Amino acid sequence: MNVDSGSTAWMLTSTALVLLMTPGLAFFYGGMSRAKSVLNMMMMSFVSIAVVGMVWIVYGYSLTFSEAGGLSAFIGGLGDWGLVGLETAASADDGSGIPQLVFVAFQATFAIITVALVSGAVADRAKFGAWVVFTLFWVTLVYFPIAHWVWWSDGEENGKAGWLFDLGALDFAGGTVVHINAGVAALALALVLGRRKGWPKDPMRPHNLPFVLLGAALLWFGWFGFNAGSAVAADGLSAVAFINTLGATCAAAFAWIVVEKLRDGSSTTLGLASGIVAGLVAITPACGFVTPLGGIVIGLVAGAVCAYAVGFKYKLGYDDSLDVVGVHMVGGIIGALLIGVLATTAVNDGGADGLLAGGGASLLGKQAVAVVATLVYSFVVTFLIAKVIDLIMGFRISEEDEVAGIDSAAHAETAYDFGSVHAGVGASLPSSATAAGAPAGSATKVEADA
Template identity: 60%
Template sequence: MEGNTAWLLTSAALVLLMTPGLAFFYGGMVRSKSVLNMLMMCFGAIGVIGVLWMVFGYSMAYGSDIGGLLGNPLDFVGLSGLMTPEGDPTAGTVDVAFQAMFAIITVALIAGAVADRMKFGAWLLFGGLWATLVYFPVAHWVWGDGGWIGELGALDFAGGTAVHINAGAAALGLVLVLGKRVGWPKEAMKPHNLPYVMLGAGLLWFGWFGFNAGSAYAADGVAGIAFVNTVTATCAAMLGWLLLERLRDGKATSLGAASGVVAGLVAITPACAYVDTWGALAIGVIAGVLCALAVGLKYRLGYDDSLDVVGVHLVGGLVGTVMLGFVATASVVGEDGVNGLFYGGGADQLGIQVISALAVMVYSAVVAVILGFVVKAVTGGRVSAEDEVSGIDEAEHAETAYDFAGGRGGRPASVDTSVVSGNAKKLEESKS
């Protein structure tokens, strides 16, 4: 028991690290005038969701079942009855800590879709409301005792439905309410710091081992299978994304490599303990290619998903969840396992996977649209066009990320042009 507890605590810490990793991944992809706001949106999610989870979120997700839809929010208010060292800690406080990190990063994932334009206060309000009305109940549907998706027999080892489809669908709903960034899509809005993007992807990959292998709730062979499949699928997805880029655009990019890594991590999440190596490779390659294609849909359909949350998380989550109906194999699970269509099983599991994915997608998107309008009515939703153009960092946080002029408090200092001109003239004279 002590070894399992140690592994789960370690996994919880790894999953928490994923949110700062996500902050850098997203932060590198926005323009320099928006990077602090992007970091703050991710860190803000940690604060808001961390508090809500401990007060009533865990109870809504894992309390006694109410009609297959919700855990009783009064069972563990303020973690009552759980803050004790007795019993199995993996079913008590350690489980609370581990699952808290899932709730946090699910909300943080949505932030990338609304980069550059959403008020910080509006974002925190939306995140808290969405977690309460969507994430906590959906976590119960999938993992709670008596939740209807779990009872249906859907396979979701670590969060393809509850985390990625959930967040991706919410991102789509929210951007439809907020509208497009000023200048999009005519103005080029390129990533300002690709090393940040790759650093963030690396931190996400590192933390994801806690996300997937930690979901075994034991330091055992199942955790090992989840770990290995996480490596396998992610490598395949990165190569798939890069190959598509090379064939389509003539170049394989660092942004593509980082995005392919995340697409693979997303897709293998629900499947990591249910597939063999061939299944993991198939999921990875298909996710890498389809997500690389899906990020272009926003230009055709006209929705401004700033950092491709829909293209990577919604599509990647759908790939991993649905493909389980094809490539799940009992050979890695044992006699209680399920075989997908390609491993001698029937179409029943495929139908279950599709139903669960669509149910979460529709519910999350619809509620996100409603909450988006509510938050917009209360707070205005987004910054003014003037503030968006000048920089959301300065407008929302009174700071800038880069102080090239040597000013104080993150603001550029005034420059004495006569001194600059004089120094330039001296430099030219010394060269001659």
């Protein structure tokens, strides 16, 4: 089959856009963290790129998108390990017209950001080495199997597919595979590590809201590749996914700040940024199956519900540091289930009709099965992985290091070096202090306050 240059160009662009999302997530999470842990938080995202990128090439793609005989409904095999032979494939055999390795690279970026998303639940307190080990085992034992269940098919003529794909559950770009999966894994990991010292009594506010807004902007920008790229073509379906990614996100951001205004009396930049992410999350599974008006409905519901859901942690007592559960798990569930209500084959004849399109409750039931299966499997396996790592090497830093700051303790760095400012103040104070009649020791006092 000849390579479709237009679709190939779009998919290469989409791959770069999705990869950019992980550095965007680093800014989003880093800004929401405290100043003494921002570097560690960003490092957790960046090291996910390093670890998962290698693992995906060696065996991850093969386990996700290949056949394993009698086990093919649940996991792939190792026939494509190392991508051996795929480098010479002119185009994929699925009729998309893009080189096989372009699809491999595109899917690698999904695995990377899913792992990085989990890290937001354990800000300030996870050992960096333990996180690296967790990354390796979690992507292997949790992400690869669930992605295989939902997205792998050997074609209609062969009749083999992941069991959720075969069931008919729909997930256009990762509501179950990415967001519900990461959100419930974040809950399990937060439970294993426990609460931060001082939470919830001590205020642990975001240290850099401009970083948060920058991260949300980069995520939104990259998400157009995430969703529209999942059409695996430059065609009308990718256009639908693109406009839904715009409309739903606008609606969710608006709904979140309206809830804030009515509930708290003011709308915040953190709320706006969180609403953007909630909308992106919720529209992800549905973007290729619903109309633009349906996308706005999903966004409005997700923005309002997630604005309340982030408060669950205070009522239930789990310390999800950066609201991964309230935004990604809850938003992903909303998007996945609303497919069963709003999906229409008028948008995508490869999907199914939901309740409002006359399809009955069948699709909604299938979506519910996919949601529950993802929640249960991801939570249980994540909890076990984290427990084993905690028993063998310890997953949490010491209380002393947590109080002092994980950046300096784990990385021997700080995000903000005020040394030169202190030196300047100390050097200039003697003459200025003398002129003003300031007491001796003023320089030391100013430096300590800074």
